[in-house]
Amino acid sequence: MRFALSGEQEQFSRSLHDLLSGVDTDSANRSWAAGDHGPGLKIWRRLAELGVTALAVPEKYDGFGATPVDLAVGFERLGYHCVPGPWTDTVAVLPSLLDDELLTSVASGETLASVAFAPHVPYALDSDVADARLAVEKGRLRAFTPGALLSSVDGSRRLFQPVAGDDLGTALDAEHAFELGCLATAAQLLGTGRWLLDTSVAYAAQRKQYGREIGGYQAVKHLLADVATGLALAEPLLFGAAVTLDRRDVSAAKVACGDAAHLAARTGLQVHGAIGYTAEHALGLRLTRVRALVGAWGTPRFHRERVLS
Amino acid sequence: MDLDLDERTLAFRDEARAWLAANVPAEPLKSFDTAEGFAQHREWECRLADARWSVVSWPREFGGRDASLLEWVLFEEEYYAAGAPLRVNQNGIFMLAPTLFSHGTEEQQRRILPKMARSEEVWAQAWSEPEAGSDIAALRSTATRCDGGWRVSGQKTWSSRATFADRAFGLFRSDPDSVRHKGLIYLMVDLRAEGVTVRPIPQLDGEPGFAEIFFDDVFVPDQDVIGAPGEGWRVAMTTANNERGLSLRSPGRFLAAADRLVSLWHDAGRPAHTADRVADAWIGARAYQLYTLGTVTRLSDGAELGPESSVNKLFWSHLDVALHETALDILGPDAELRGAWSDGWLFSLAGPIYGGTDQIQRSIVAERLLGLPKGAR
Ligand SMILES: Cc1cc2nc3c(=O)[nH]c(=O)nc-3n(C[C@H](O)[C@H](O)[C@H](O)COP(=O)(O)OP(=O)(O)OC[C@H]3O[C@@H](n4cnc5c(N)ncnc54)[C@H](O)[C@@H]3O)c2cc1C
Numbered sequence: 001m002r003f004a005l006s007g008e009q010e011q012f013s014r015s016l017h018d019l020l021s022g023v024d025t026d027s028a029n030r031s032w033a034a035g036d037h038g039p040g041l042k043i044w045r046r047l048a049e050l051g052v053t054a055l056a057v058p059e060k061y062d063g064f065g066a067t068p069v070d071l072a073v074g075f076e077r078l079g080y081h082c083v084p085g086p087w088t089d090t091v092a093v094l095p096s097l098l099d100d101e102l103l104t105s106v107a108s109g110e111t112l113a114s115v116a117f118a119p120h121v122p123y124a125l126d127s128d129v130a131d132a133r134l135a136v137e138k139g140r141l142r143a144f145t146p147g148a149l150l151s152s153v154d155g156s157r158r159l160f161q162p163v164a165g166d167d168l169g170t171a172l173d174a175e176h177a178f179e180l181g182c183l184a185t186a187a188q189l190l191g192t193g194r195w196l197l198d199t200s201v202a203y204a205a206q207r208k209q210y211g212r213e214i215g216g217y218q219a220v221k222h223l224l225a226d227v228a229t230g231l232a233l234a235e236p237l238l239f240g241a242a243v244t245l246d247r248r249d250v251s252a253a254k255v256a257c258g259d260a261a262h263l264a265a266r267t268g269l270q271v272h273g274a275i276g277y278t279a280e281h282a283l284g285l286r287l288t289r290v291r292a293l294v295g296a297w298g299t300p301r302f303h304r305e306r307v308l309s
Numbered sequence: 310m311d312l313d314l315d316e317r318t319l320a321f322r323d324e325a326r327a328w329l330a331a332n333v334p335a336e337p338l339k340s341f342d343t344a345e346g347f348a349q350h351r352e353w354e355c356r357l358a359d360a361r362w363s364v365v366s367w368p369r370e371f372g373g374r375d376a377s378l379l380e381w382v383l384f385e386e387e388y389y390a391a392g393a394p395l396r397v398n399q400n401g402i403f404m405l406a407p408t409l410f411s412h413g414t415e416e417q418q419r420r421i422l423p424k425m426a427r428s429e430e431v432w433a434q435a436w437s438e439p440e441a442g443s444d445i446a447a448l449r450s451t452a453t454r455c456d457g458g459w460r461v462s463g464q465k466t467w468s469s470r471a472t473f474a475d476r477a478f479g480l481f482r483s484d485p486d487s488v489r490h491k492g493l494i495y496l497m498v499d500l501r502a503e504g505v506t507v508r509p510i511p512q513l514d515g516e517p518g519f520a521e522i523f524f525d526d527v528f529v530p531d532q533d534v535i536g537a538p539g540e541g542w543r544v545a546m547t548t549a550n551n552e553r554g555l556s557l558r559s560p561g562r563f564l565a566a567a568d569r570l571v572s573l574w575h576d577a578g579r580p581a582h583t584a585d586r587v588a589d590a591w592i593g594a595r596a597y598q599l600y601t602l603g604t605v606t607r608l609s610d611g612a613e614l615g616p617e618s619s620v621n622k623l624f625w626s627h628l629d630v631a632l633h634e635t636a637l638d639i640l641g642p643d644a645e646l647r648g649a650w651s652d653g654w655l656f657s658l659a660g661p662i663y664g665g666t667d668q669i670q671r672s673i674v675a676e677r678l679l680g681l682p683k684g685a686r
Contacts, residue, residue: 001311001312001313001314001315001318001379001602001605001606002310002311002606003310003311003312003599003602003603003605003606004310004603004606004607004610005310006310009310069310197679201679201680201681204681205680205681205682212682213681213682215675215681215682216681216682216683216684217684218668218672218684220681221671221672221675221676221679221681221684222668222671222672222675224675224679224681225623225670225671225672225674225675225678225679226623226671228620228674228675228678228679229620229623229624229674232600232617232620232624233593233596233597233600233620233624234596235600235603236596236599236600236602236603237592237595237596237599239310239599240312240595240599242310243310243311243312244312249595252591252592252595252596255588255589255592256592256593256596300585301585304584304585304588304589305584305588307588307591307592308571308574308579308584308587308588308591
C-alpha cells in the first residue's frame with residue numbers, strides 16, 4: 001500500500017502548472033464564451049505537446065495508455081487553471097468508447113470531441129469546435145449534429161442540443177467511459193476549489209479593513225479553514241476512486257469534490273466582497289464553472305443514490 | 310499509487326479478524342463510566358493483552374507486536390468492525406505512551422508500559438483546569454521542589470475516567486515566576502496518593518465520566534517526572550501531535566458507524582428525507598479512511614505530522630455529529646429512547662469540544678496551514 005502520488009505524477013502536475021501559469025486562461029475563457037476559439041485552441045495545442053491529450057489513448061494509437069490516477073492528476077490542474085474546452089469528452093471519455101484510428105489524432109491534439117451521454121449528460125459541450133461528435137445511449141454510439149446553442153450559467157461552456165444521426169455500433173466500454181467522465185469532472189472540481197482557496201487566502205492576507213488584514217479576523221479565518229478541510233478530505237476520495245474505479249468510490253469523489261468546490265466558491269465570494277461579484281474578476285469564472293460541473297456527469301442526487309445502492 | 314496490501318499485512322489483518330471474531334464479547338459491556346462497566350473493561354483489556362492485541366504498534370518487549378502504522382490502522386478497522394468495546398485506557402495508550410516513548414527514561418518505560426498494556430493501571434489525562442480550558446498555558450496548579458521530588462497543589466477538571474482511574478498525567482507550574490508556556494513540568498501522579506481528592510462529575514448521560522482532581526500538597530517522586538523540569542510544554546506537545554495518538558483518530562470507528570447507518574436506513578425502508586445525509590456520512594467516513602492512508606504513507610516516508618492533524622480533528626468531529634443526528638432522524642419517535650444510537654449521539658457532541666475545540670482547530674488550520682495573519686488566540 002502506497003497511497004501517494006509518484007514522483008513522475010508530481011512532476012507532471014508541476015509542469016502542467018508551470019505551463020498554465022504562463023498563459024492567460026481567463027481571457028481565453030472570455031473569448032471562448034464569445035465564440036472565438038482561437039486563444040483556447042492555442043492552449044489546447046500547448047497542452048497536447050505536454051502529452052495531456054494522449055494520456056488515455058492506447059499506445060497503438062500513439063497514446064500513453066496512462067492510468068486513471070494520471071488522468072486525475074492532469075484534470076485537477078486543468079480545473080485549477082480553469083482551462084476552457086471539451087477536455088473531459090476528448091481526453092477522458094472518448095478513448096474508452098472507440099478502438100479506432102481517430103484516436104491517433106486525439107492523441108496529437110488535432111481532434112476535439114464532444115460527447116453526449118444519456119441520460120446524465122444530455123447536452124453536448126463545445127460541439128461547434130469539436131470534429132468528433134458522439135452520443136452514447138444504452139451502450140450504443142451515434143453520430144450527432146449540434147442543434148440549438150443553449151446558454152450555460154458558465155458562459156465558456158457552450159452547450160448544444162444533440163440531434164441524433166447515424167448509428168455507429170456498440171461502444172467499446174461505455175461504463176468505463178462514464179466512470180472516467182465522472183472522475184475527470186470531480187478532479188476539475190477539486191482543482192477549481194483549490195484555486196478559489198489559494199486566491200481567497202492571498203486576498204485575505206492583503207486586503208485591509210478597520211486597520212488590519214481581514215485574514216487576521218477569526219470569522220474570516222474560520223470560513224477559510226473549513227474550505228481547506230473540505231478540499232483536503234475530497235482529494236483522497238478522488239485518488240482512491242482513480243485507483244479502484246469502483247462506482248461507489250467514483251460517486252463519493254464526485255459528490256465530495258463538488259461540495260468542497262462549492263463551499264470554496266461561496267466562501268471565496270464572501271471573502272472577496274463586491275470585487276468578486278464583478279465580471280472582470282477571475283473569481284466569477286470559477287464560481288460559475290463550479291456550479292456547472294456540480295451538475296455535469298451526474299447530479300449530486302444521482303451520485304448519492306449510487307453510494308447508497 | 311496503490312491500495313493493495315502485501316502478504317504480510319494481509320496475514321496480520323486476517324489474524325486480527327479471526328481473533329476478534331472469536332473473542333469480542335457477544336453482549337456489549339456496560340459503560341466504562343460505571344464501576345461495574347469499568348471492571349468489565351479492565352477484564353477485556355487483559356484478554357486483549359494476553360493475545361498481544363492491546364498495543365499492537367508497541368515494541369514486543371512492552372507487550373506489543375511491533376506493528377507498522379498501516380497495520381495499526383487496519384487493526385483499528387477490524388476492531389471497530391467487529392463491534393469491540395471502546396478502550397478504557399485510551400488516554401494512556403494513545404497519549405501518555407507516545408510521550409514516554411519519546412521523552413521517558415528506560416526505567417519509566419519498563420515500569421509503566423507493561424502495566425498500561427494490560428490496563429492494570431488505567432490513566433487519566435489531567436490537563437484542563439477551571440481557569441485553563443482552551444488556553445492550557447494559563448494553568449495554575451503548582452509543583453514545588455522538595456527532597457526527592459515535587460509537592461503538587463491545585464485543581465484539574467474535566468478529567469475523563471479519573472473517577473475510576475489509577476493514575477493521571479498532566480502539567481504543573483514548577484517555576485512560580487514563569488508565565489504561560491515556560492516553567493512547566495510534566496508529571497505522573499498516583500490518584501490514590503495522600504492529598505489527592507477525586508470528585509466525580511456526572512456527564513449528560515448521568516454517569517460520572519468526568520472528574521475534578523484536587524491536589525493538596527501531594528508528593529510526586531522524581532522518578533515520575535517526564536523530561537526536564539521547566540520543559541513540560543515541549544513534552545506535552547508531542548503528546549498532542551503524536552502520530553500514533555488520537556490526532557490520527559482511527560478511521561475504523563467512523564467507517565463501522567457509517568456502515569451501521571446505511572443498514573439502518575435500508576432497514577427503515579430507505580426514507581427519502583434522510584438519503585442525502587446517509588450518503589454523505591458514508592462518503593465522509595470513506596474520505597477519512599483514505600485520508601488516513603495518505604497520512605500513513607507520508608509518515609512512513611519520514612514526514613512529520615503537523616497542523617494537518619487539526620484538519621483531521623475538524624473533519625471527524627463534524628462527521629461524527631452529523632452521522633449520529635442522521636441516525637436519530639431515521640429512528641423517528643424512537644430516537645429519544647436510550648440505546649446505542651442515542652448514546653453515540655451524546656458522545657459525538659463532545660467531539661467538537663475535547664482535544665481542542667473546533668474553533669481552536671480552525672485557527673490552527675488558518676494560521677499554520679494557510680498562513681493567515683496571527684490573531685488573538
Ligand atoms: C467529553 C469530554 C472529555 C474531556 N476529557 C478531558 C480529559 O480527560 N482531560 C482533560 O484535561 N480535559 C478533558 N476535557 C476538557 C477539554 O479539553 C476542554 O473542554 C476543552 O479544551 C475546552 O475548554 P473549556 O471547556 O474550558 O472551554 P473554553 O476554553 O472556555 O471555551 C468555551 C468556548 O469558547 C471558545 N473559545 C475559547 N477560546 C477561543 C479562542 N481563542 N478563539 C475562538 N474561540 C475560543 C471555545 O471554542 C468554546 O466554544 C474533556 C472535555 C469533554 C467535553
